[in-house]
Amino acid sequence: MLLSTKGDYGVRALIDLAKHVGEGPVQRAEIARRRQIPESYLDHLLAQLRRDGYLRSTRGPGGGHELAKASDEITLLEVLESLEGSLVPIECVNEEPGSAAGALCGQQWVWQDIYTLMLERLGGTTIADLVEHENQHEQRFAATYKI
Amino acid sequence: MLLSTKGDYGVRALIDLAKHVGEGPVQRAEIARRRQIPESYLDHLLAQLRRDGYLRSTRGPGGGHELAKASDEITLLEVLESLEGSLVPIECVNEEPGSAAGALCGQQWVWQDIYTLMLERLGGTTIADLVEHENQHEQRFAATYKI
DNA sequence: TAATTCACGACAAGTTGAGTCAAGATTCTA
């Protein structure tokens, strides 16, 4: 598995925040309930996303979390790399092409191709795109999101 | 990282065997030396590849390992899945598209696309292709492979 | 029989994943 639940849960949280832009801070418990994420685990993911500037938090009654950028200016790629670290599929993709280490690996060229496409797709998809896709299927899943 | 050293080392070993087809069994120690794999770890990988029918082994002096199939009939995909298990990039790719679990994830559709292309590329590349690519760069790396 | 080579399973150290929990900081409201 390339992604752990970190990348999954973290993106769920951002989608939830994007869907509630303009309604004031969204509470951790709300996000956790709607997106089915363990609340105390979500804490860590929100902290990471805050450190990297994707959201801001306010404490106290009425506090919560809000997006710090427009949802169409946050790509899936940057969020996943923030939460998971580099997404290289195999170590040797990092090696200089033409280096001995890259050659030893033997499959470097195959994966470089796949990796390039992956970066294109993820870099070309924003949180806003994910929200839009969700909205288009809203009727069918309204019950799931318990909105 | 999607692949661990298992997938890397295992493919290296098969490339090495494919390069020495027709020369009789190749010894574990030879493979390990040429491809820079810890010998006792290589054991486990060869065992897995043997179980799945990609090579056969003979014991005793002059023994070693040989491919059990033609190298152009072994795809990178099947070998990697033998060594690493499923290559799905994110859990929800396994969920029924349209299911609640798939929808909750929010990025299912993006990854399904990427995964499909990955399977195409890996399924369309054989050990023979990897050997051919290596041969085309042989001059530059002859020293590395110590052949 | 001795030497060579693979076969298989036990063991182990380190890392990561997936959380839980508690103490503390901040802010709002009464």
Place this chain on the structure above:
DNA sequence: TAGAATCTTGACTCAACTTGTCGTGAATTA
């Protein structure tokens, strides 16, 4: 100012996986 609501942070846990090492035993050949 007290108390309640929220987030913040770090410590801690437990299980699984990675990346090996080792030792014993089996098969084969000379």
